[in-house]
Amino acid sequence: MKTVSKNVLFVLLGLLGAWALGVVALRRGEPVNALWVVVAAISIYLIAYRYYSLFIARRVLELDDARATPAVRLNDGLDYVPTHRHMLFGHHFAAIAGAGPLVGPVLAAQLGYLPGTLWLIAGVVFAGAVQDFLVLFISMRRDGRSLGELVRMEMGETAGLITLFGTFMIMIIILAVLALIVVKALANSPWGMFTVAATVPIALFMGVYLRYLRPGRIGEVSVIGFVLLMAAIWGGGIVAQTPGWAPAFTLSALQITWLLIGYGFVAAVLPVWLLLAPRDYLSTFLKIGTIAALAVAIAIVAPNLKMPALTAFVDGNGPVWKGALFPFLFITIACGAISGFHALISSGTTPKLIATETDARYIGYGAMLAESFVGIMALVAASVIEPGVYFAMNSPAAIVGHDVATVAQTVSSWGFTIAPGQLEQTARDIGESTVLGRAGGAPTLAVGMAQILHTLMPHGDSMGFWYHFAILFEALFILTAVDAGTRAGRFMLQDLLGRFVPLFRDTNSWTANLLATAGCVAFWGYFLHQGVTDPLGGVNTLWPMFGISNQMLAGIALMLSVVVLVRMKRERYVWLPALPAVWLLACTTAAGLTKLFSDDPAIGFVAQMHRYQAALDAGTLLAPATNEADMHHIIGNAIVNSTLTALFLAVMFSVLFYTIRVTHQAWALPQRSDRETACEPAGQVAVE
Amino acid sequence: MMTGTRLRAIWRFARDAAAQLVGMPSYDDYLAHMRSHHPGREPMSREAFFRERLDARYGGKGRISRCC
Numbered sequence: 001m002k003t004v005s006k007n008v009l010f011v012l013l014g015l016l017g018a019w020a021l022g023v024v025a026l027r028r029g030e031p032v033n034a035l036w037v038v039v040a041a042i043s044i045y046l047i048a049y050r051y052y053s054l055f056i057a058r059r060v061l062e063l064d065d066a067r068a069t070p071a072v073r074l075n076d077g078l079d080y081v082p083t084h085r086h087m088l089f090g091h092h093f094a095a096i097a098g099a100g101p102l103v104g105p106v107l108a109a110q111l112g113y114l115p116g117t118l119w120l121i122a123g124v125v126f127a128g129a130v131q132d133f134l135v136l137f138i139s140m141r142r143d144g145r146s147l148g149e150l151v152r153m154e155m156g157e158t159a160g161l162i163t164l165f166g167t168f169m170i171m172i173i174i175l176a177v178l179a180l181i182v183v184k185a186l187a188n189s190p191w192g193m194f195t196v197a198a199t200v201p202i203a204l205f206m207g208v209y210l211r212y213l214r215p216g217r218i219g220e221v222s223v224i225g226f227v228l229l230m231a232a233i234w235g236g237g238i239v240a241q242t243p244g245w246a247p248a249f250t251l252s253a254l255q256i257t258w259l260l261i262g263y264g265f266v267a268a269v270l271p272v273w274l275l276l277a278p279r280d281y282l283s284t285f286l287k288i289g290t291i292a293a294l295a296v297a298i299a300i301v302a303p304n305l306k307m308p309a310l311t312a313f314v315d316g317n318g319p320v321w322k323g324a325l326f327p328f329l330f331i332t333i334a335c336g337a338i339s340g341f342h343a344l345i346s347s348g349t350t351p352k353l354i355a356t357e358t359d360a361r362y363i364g365y366g367a368m369l370a371e372s373f374v375g376i377m378a379l380v381a382a383s384v385i386e387p388g389v390y391f392a393m394n395s396p397a398a399i400v401g402h403d404v405a406t407v408a409q410t411v412s413s414w415g416f417t418i419a420p421g422q423l424e425q426t427a428r429d430i431g432e433s434t435v436l437g438r439a440g441g442a443p444t445l446a447v448g449m450a451q452i453l454h455t456l457m458p459h460g461d462s463m464g465f466w467y468h469f470a471i472l473f474e475a476l477f478i479l480t481a482v483d484a485g486t487r488a489g490r491f492m493l494q495d496l497l498g499r500f501v502p503l504f505r506d507t508n509s510w511t512a513n514l515l516a517t518a519g520c521v522a523f524w525g526y527f528l529h530q531g532v533t534d535p536l537g538g539v540n541t542l543w544p545m546f547g548i549s550n551q552m553l554a555g556i557a558l559m560l561s562v563v564v565l566v567r568m569k570r571e572r573y574v575w576l577p578a579l580p581a582v583w584l585l586a587c588t589t590a591a592g593l594t595k596l597f598s599d600d601p602a603i604g605f606v607a608q609m610h611r612y613q614a615a616l617d618a619g620t621l622l623a624p625a626t627n628e629a630d631m632h633h634i635i636g637n638a639i640v641n642s643t644l645t646a647l648f649l650a651v652m653f654s655v656l657f658y659t660i661r662v663t664h665q666a667w668a669l670p671q672r673s674d675r676e677t678a679c680e681p682a683g684q685v686a687v688e
Numbered sequence: 689m690m691t692g693t694r695l696r697a698i699w700r701f702a703r704d705a706a707a708q709l710v711g712m713p714s715y716d717d718y719l720a721h722m723r724s725h726h727p728g729r730e731p732m733s734r735e736a737f738f739r740e741r742l743d744a745r746y747g748g749k750g751r752i753s754r755c756c
């Protein structure tokens with residue numbers, strides 16, 4: 001009786017979800033409320049969780065609570081600890097939710113809110129959450145080993161090495177693109193710059209406090225840190241209005257680039273307790289708090305979406321990024337729908353903390369649904385602001401012009417009517433001198449969030465405070481990711497180079513450490529510098545490359561899942577990871593080949609290279625280059641970008657080759673051939 | 689009507705959950721584990737435990753503890 005009434009509940013939920021989705025997809029000509037999007041998403045998540053993830057857990061993976069997890073078998077009170085499922089959910093969610101799900105959907109809003117919404121929902125249900133769950137399962141059954149080790153175990157030494165190399169490349173691109181978002185948000189913004197700069201001394205203070213004054217009191221010091229942060233936002237507003245101080249914090253994009261590169265190097269060699277750990281505490285708590293606050297605010301304010309459901313830019317001529325809906329929507333929104341990077345987290349600390357096997361469903365599948373919801377909220381925030389403001393903020397000056405009058409005219413000519421005064425007013429509202437040229441997602445999201453939070457708490461000129469709060473919130477965890485990523489990248493580089501140059505193998509050697517850190521910073525610094533200086537580059541070039549690399553990694557994770565299922569003799573269910581894997585391979589290959597060989601120089605790297613080389617040979621200059629050095633610069637960048645894109649594709653197809661080979665062999669065998677750790681009954685291990 | 693013990697349990701859960709967000713396991717659980725599994729061994733002090741966990745999370749061999 002109880003199951004019947006439960007099923008009836010889910011049938012009603014299904015009807016509600018379908019109705020909401022119908023409103024979102026079909027209503028035209030009158031404003032659609034953001035709550036429709038939220039209701040559609042949540043109903044579908046709940047149904048997918050209740051039925052699809054249960055099917056995966058019971059039928060496909062046959063999760064078994066009688067089987068001891070690594071946390072139980074290897075319990076050491078440190079790395080391996082059986083952890084309460086809700087606590088572990090929080091731990092896992094805090095690790096997977098970063099800037100990715102906030103930025104991608106904002107950039108994808110140029111197509112209208114509908115394509116992004118549909119891909120976020122369908123992608124997470126059939127691909128993203130499935131990937132996270134499967135990798136978590138595979139790692140959990142192998143003592144919590146990392147993705148690279150898992151690939152090596154199940155697919156061979158070479159495939160493992162290729163995966164490690166691929167992971168290093170994606171790391172470099174991620175760090176560059178994250179740093180670029182910060183540069184775009186802070187350039188010529190004394191308020192933002194002061195606030196973000198203030199986080200460094202605040203974190204140093206917290207580090208010393210935690211080390212010497214009150215060791216281990218994370219909660220206490222985080223509260224102090226939070227109060228100081230709020231004071232820094234307030235102080236930033238004063239600094240920006242003080243003629244004597246504002247110029248000191250008004251830095252150009254190029255200046256911030258060099259600051260960040262220097263910062264990245266120093267932060268990555270400082271002891272972790274001094275800067276990295278305390279800022280991680282601040283950014284994590286602020287992130288979770290802000291996401292929760294945004295959810296509540298959207299539910300109460302219930303804003304209308306001003307962006308149309310579909311814009312004319314689905315044909316591929318959008319100003320924010322170039323390329324048609326297929327494949328570029330599926331590259332632009334990676335995190336939130338499916339993110340390969342999660343495969344690294346799901347094979348990191350989480351599998352070592354799972355108390356019982358069935359928890360893997362709630363943590364692997366469930367946490368990814370929550371991240372997708374973060375993506376939905378970002379899309380909502382970008383769609384509630386005036387579309388004219390959205391396009392003015394995100395379009396490069398080369399397309400829309402440099403001053404408000406020209407920009408307003410160009411954007412209005414696309415059908416998104418906006419007056420120059422409105423752009424100036426928006427800038428004044430948020431306490432900035434301009435909103436133009438603020439591509440990268442973070443500022444747009446900040447304007448949207450400020451608008452929603454301001455409506456919730458309409459208090460004088462609080463827009464500026466909320467805008468800079470949102471900028472701080474993103475910059476804080478991006479900077480944490482930059483130094484943590486540089487550290488991780490340094491170890492990966494040492495691991496890779498150590499195979500050829502013995503000097504690098506010693507991770508305690510200061511020479512090797514400094515060289516590898518400098519190498520890692522130089523790699524991402526190059527792409528960051530390119531993104532800031534190359535007028536054709538920037539978010540336009542880097543974000544698709546990030547998307548391609550992230551989806552490449554997701555492809556690898558899903559191919560690993562295919563191999564493991566076949567080796568477990570569960571061939572019957574191989575479609576479960578194989579279908580999303582094929583889809584990702586198709587998107588990544590299509591996007592990679594388009595970026596390489598499109599005839600349109602605005603999209604294709606090779607065409608761009610030829611066009612500028614031909615002009616250079618003819619002795620002429622092509623806009624936006626103003627001298628011969630610029631021309632060489634653009635050509636050089638096109639060569640690097642095309643090489644990297646080709647490498648991503650090569651990595652993906654070599655892993656595909658090993659997948660087919662191993663799958664073929666395992667299929668023919670009559671028995672299982674996977675390398676799972678032997679089963680130990682949970683009952684025999686003393687559980688606390 | 690909530691009793692004091694229940695409130696304390698909720699507070700403890702919230703505190704441990706917040707620490708777990710940043711990858712810091714519970715020191716009390718560690719002590720309990722050492723007592724039950726390794727009664728002969730001297731457990732680390734709170735300070736030493738905190739430092740050990742900090743290095744494991746951030747200083748570890750290329751371990752990636754967060755996403756983009």
